[in-house]
Amino acid sequence: MLDKSYRPQEVEEKLYSRWMESGAFECGRNDSEDAFTIVIPPPNVTGNLHMGHALNNTLQDILVRFERMRGKDVLWQPGTDHAGIATQMVVERQLAEQNVTRHDLGREAFIDKIWDWKAQSGGSIIGQLHRLGASCDWRRERFTMDEGLSKAVRKVFVQLYKEGLIYRDKRLVNWDPKFHTAISDLEVEQKEVNSHMWHFRYPIEGEEGRYIIVATTRPETMLGDTGVAVHPDDDRYKDLIGKHVILPIVGRRIPIVADEYADPEQGSGAVKITPAHDFNDFEVGKRAGLEVINIMDINACLNDEVPEAYRGMERFEARKKIVAEIESLGLLEKIEDHTHMVPYGDRSGVVIEPFLTDQWFADAATLAQPAIRAVEQGRTKFVPAKWTNTYYDWMRNIQPWCISRQLWWGHRIPAWFGPDNMIFVEETEEQALAAAKAHYGSDVELHQDEDVLDTWFSSALWPFSTLGWPDKTPELAKYYQTDVLITGFDIIFFWVARMMMMGLHFMDDEPPFHTVYIHALVRDEHGAKMSKSKGNVVDPLDLIDRYGADALRFFLAASAAQGRDVRLSEQRVEGYRNFTTKLWNAARFCEMNDCAVADGFDPFGVKDPVNRWIVGEVAKCEAAVREALEGERDGYRFNDAAGAVYAFTWNVFCDWYLELAKIPFQGDDEAIKSETRSTAAWVLDQILKLLHPFMPFVTEELWQSVAANRSTDLIVADWPVYPENAVDADAEAELEWLQGLVSGIRGVRAEMNVPAGAKIPLIFNDGNDVQKDRLTRHWEVISRLARLESKDVDAELPKGSLQFVHDGATVALPLAGAMDLDAEKARLAKEIGKLEGYMTGLNKKLGNEKFVSSAPEAVVQGERDKLSEAEIKLAKLKEAAERLAEL
Incomplete structure (x- = not known):
């Protein structure tokens, strides 16, 4: 006999162990040629289960369990990402507690420390996914630094390099001065900052007393200016195009150039150009042939390219000194309060610096073309379809992809430098040495590039590297192409797009999945984004503890x-x-x-x-x-x-x-x-x-x-x-009729506030023979469900009978004996008056422009929802009162 109540805490672990031991999650359990494959978006090895993970993996598990029951050979491929900067940061923090740095240990010993950490503490999210009920094929779990996946990474890098699709170049990158590495756009968090706009006068060369005014939010970069840009159609400056200004403090002679980047409507219409420290300025500098001068070191302190008094200064200290010196020179036009967006490293928490450095890049524009065509041709589709345009916008305007990171934890770039800095890119050091010997004519010493690859580079190979590629494995043949990718919109650019590029390039023009399902965000109950700073983060494990995994899963599915x-x-x-x-x-x-x-x-x-x-x-x-x-x-x-x-x-x-x-x-x-x-x-x-x-x-x-x-x-x-x-159409019609009759009677009882225990008579008039037969055959259940005491067919209606029509027949309910009609009329009138007063207050509040404009949107919407609910309730009360008035 079943227990009186279901206790998930006693059941879930037991059942999950049973499934694991029975091999229920494993692919290849049946001989079906019809495969269904999903690859899990690999969570960071440092991560913990959050509501986004819970939603994402619940939706995947629903499809996986559904298709498994339908007899398909299902593979849900699990694994974790090595999460370069996040993992390195965790271990460096642990070392810092012992007053040790990674440099004290050296590269190899530090990497050993990370592997030790992973073995002991990494991947806790996998156990948390077990609690959610995720039925992945865990025996096939992969890690992006596994040897098999590392082999795939090396092969891809070498092949793309030899095809000219990976190259080394000096370009601007997002530089994290704390971690001393380039980071991706995804790792940059834009924050609104209350600051200032400084307006400086730059003297025109050879024109005593004439200046061009430029505005900047970053005075510290002016020491690296190599030009001033004005719009070619700006009449104020047409006579200055081609002339020069003398850069204050530095004394450098820099040109005034025409470029449409300068907006005549913004500020003075003239902008200072610092190609080495601003992404837009870098492009202007390329078009105008301006000099590129990097004035900062890896710590974002000023270097030897600036006047001696500023060398070694931290950038924000230098800002204060520059503003003071500009003012002392009489070249400060004005300072305005200004709110703008400033880029921060999402992990380091420091301001990111556009920084000119040698990096490795992938030719994303070329790789993107087949990925665009695959979606245009319908070979891969986005659900909801609106995300297709987001994908196109990104891919059609894609920039070179900086794939190198100045970290120690990650896939080390398979490139070796010869004595003259000649680069040899091979899958192994032995192959690189052989290539160098062929080039130089003798054995030479090589040193490997110190950088590692962007984490997204290895993740881009996930749909096929996890199946054994570059080896031609049976799993690769059966389970690629995968079916649907379920992921969040925030990584369409950084992961989805790159998987499309790599899958098409290395898997014979076959996209990695036929569908990309983009799930929504999980917000708090007021619609606000969850964040630790707001204190509104809900831990899915807490909900599982309280209500069970099934309740959380069903909520997420029903809300998706x-x-x-x-x-x-x-x-x-x-x-x-x-x-x-x-x-x-x-x-x-x-x-x-x-x-x-x-x-x-x-x-x-x-x-x-x-x-x-x-x-x-x-x-x-x-x-x-x-x-x-x-x-x-x-x-x-x-x-x-x-x-x-x-x-x-x-x-x-x-x-x-x-x-x-x-x-x-x-x-x-x-x-x-x-x-x-x-x-x-x-x-x-x-x-x-x-x-x-x-x-x-x-x-x-x-x-x-x-x-x-x-x-x-x-x-x-x-x-x-x-x-x-x-x-059975006849049975369906009969039971729909029965349900409609009972529901109609129940509705009248509730609307008229008939006491729950009161049994009332039923009069059924004008019905056909089929309806009368149904009423007779099902009377026992109708009378019990609708709380009726008797039935009369085609009878005279007594006074105080409330009527409604059901399927053409008249259904009458004599209520006079079951309730005090006068008391109910009084109750309804009182409730209507009370509700109308409540609605007057709500309307007054929502009519207050100050409240509507200043209160949080969720609060205002909440008041609107209350008003809408009250309006519906009022309409029902008035309808009930009108019905009673007729009795």
């Missing part, structure tokens, strides 16, 4: 509407825990009524209309879930699938069918009783199958508990397949 952010409501998670309880109680009810599938039972041959109806409803529910999860129409609609199985389980099975089944359960007709018991047990089994992808733990526990001698665990049971004629 395409293009709409998820608002995390603990109350809704609790509501889905109640859904778990509802399912558990329904199973207990079936068990207490001896519901079991009899030998030879054919659900599609049942006789009773109620049983024929519920069998058809099961088939309709399965079709809705399957269509939403197959993704063939309108992409993957997780919320529709969850909504369909929820509505069927709670509303159709629990609230209607089991109530209807009580009649035969308690009756004397053994044939109908036996058929209903088998039908109820069969329907419960179908529900467990349909719900399993969403709520794997409670469904598996019930599957193993409510029936003896299961031939297989639910996780690998067959997905339901029903005959085309599963829906």
Whole structure:
């Protein structure tokens, strides 16, 4: 016998271990040629499960469990990313506690420390994914620094270099002065800062007393200016184009150039150009042929390219000194308060410096072309489709990809330098030495590039490197192309686009996936983005502890509407825990009524209309879930699938069918009783199958508990397949009529505030013979569900009868004897007055322009929602009052 309540804490770990030990998650379990593959977006080895991970992996697991039950050979490929800068930072912090730096240890010893850390503490997120129920093939878990994946990285780098698609160049990069490395745009966090705009006068060469005024938010960079730009159509400066200014403090003679980058509407219309310390200025400098002077070192302190008094100064200290000196020279025009965006390293927390340095770059523009075509041709599609344009915008305007990082932890660049700095790029040092010997004619000493590759470089190979590439493995042949990639919009550029580039280039023009499903953000219940600084971060593990993994998973699936952010409501998670309880109680009810599938039972041959109806409803529910999860129409609609199985389980099975089944359960007709018991047990089994992808733990526990001698665990049971004629139209029409009648009566009772315990008579007039027959045959259940004491057909209506029309027939409910009509009229009038007063207050608040403009958007929307709910309630109260007035 099932326990009275479901306790997920006692079940989840037990079932997960059972699945793991049975090999249920493993690919290759069956001989199906029909494969289904998903690669997990590899979380950082340093990471912990957050709500974004929970959403992402829940959606993947739903598809994986669904397709596994459908008989496909499923591979959900798991793994973690080595997360170069994040991991190095963790270990460096630990060393700092011992007053040790990585430089004290040296490169090899420091890397050994990182491997030790990974073995002991890294990858805790994997265990957290287990708690969520993620059914990945864990025996195939990969790490981006595994030897097999490292081999793939080396091969890709060498091949792209020899094809001219990787090269070394001196360009501007995002430089992190704390970690001493270039970082990607993704690792740059733009923060709004209240600062100043400084306006300096630059003297025109040879024109005493004439100046051109430039404005800057970064005075410290002016020592590296090599030009001033004005718009070619700006009449104020046409006579100055081609002339020179004398750079204050430095004394350098720099040209005035014409370039459309200068905006005549902004400031003075003239802009200082510092090619070595601003990305836009770098491009202007290239067009105008300006000198590029780097005035900072790796610590963002001024170097020897500046006047001696400034050498070695930290950049922001230099800023103060420069402003003071400009003012003392009489060249400070004005200082304005100014709010602007400043780039910070998302991990270091320091201001990022555009920095000119030698780096390795990939020719992203060339690699992007096949990736653009694949989407244009429909070989890969984005869901929701709106993200297609985001992808195109990025890819069609893509810049060279800086792939080198000045770190120690990561894939070391397979490039070696000869005595004259000749570069030899090979997969191994032995091959590089051989190439050098062939070049120089004798053995020479080489030294390997100190840099490592951007983490995204190895992640870009994930869909095929994890399958054994560059070796031609059976897994590669069977599971590539993968099916759907589920990820967040924030890494379309940095991961999705790069996987497309690399997959097409190295896998014979085959995209790495046919669909990219972009899920939304998980926000707090007010719609605000979660952040530690706001204190509104919710730990998914806390919710699992309180409500169980199934409740959290179902909430996430039910909330995952395409293009709409998820608002995390603990109350809704609790509501889905109640859904778990509802399912558990329904199973207990079936068990207490001896519901079991009899030998030879054919659900599609049942006789009773109620049983024929519920069998058809099961088939309709399965079709809705399957269509939403197959993704063939309108992409993957997780919320529709969850909504369909929820509505069927709670509303159709629990609230209607089991109530209807009580009649035969308690009756004397053994044939109908036996058929209903088998039908109820069969329907419960179908529900467990349909719900399993969403709520794997409670469904598996019930599957193993409510029936003896299961031939297989639910996780690998067959997905339901029903005959085309599963829906009985006559039974469907009959039960819809019955439900409509009961619902109509219940609605009137609730609207009129009829006491719950009061039984009222029913008068049924103007119905046809079919309706009258239905009323008679189902009277026992109708009277119990609608709390009726008697029925009359085609009878005279007594005074005080409330009427409504149902399927053409008149349904009358004499209420006078069941309630005090005058007291109810008074109650309604009082409630209407109270509600109207409440709405007056809300309207006054929302009419206050100061409140609307200054209060947080979520607060204002909350007040609007309250008003909308009140308006609906008021309309219902007034309708009820009008009905009573007629009695």
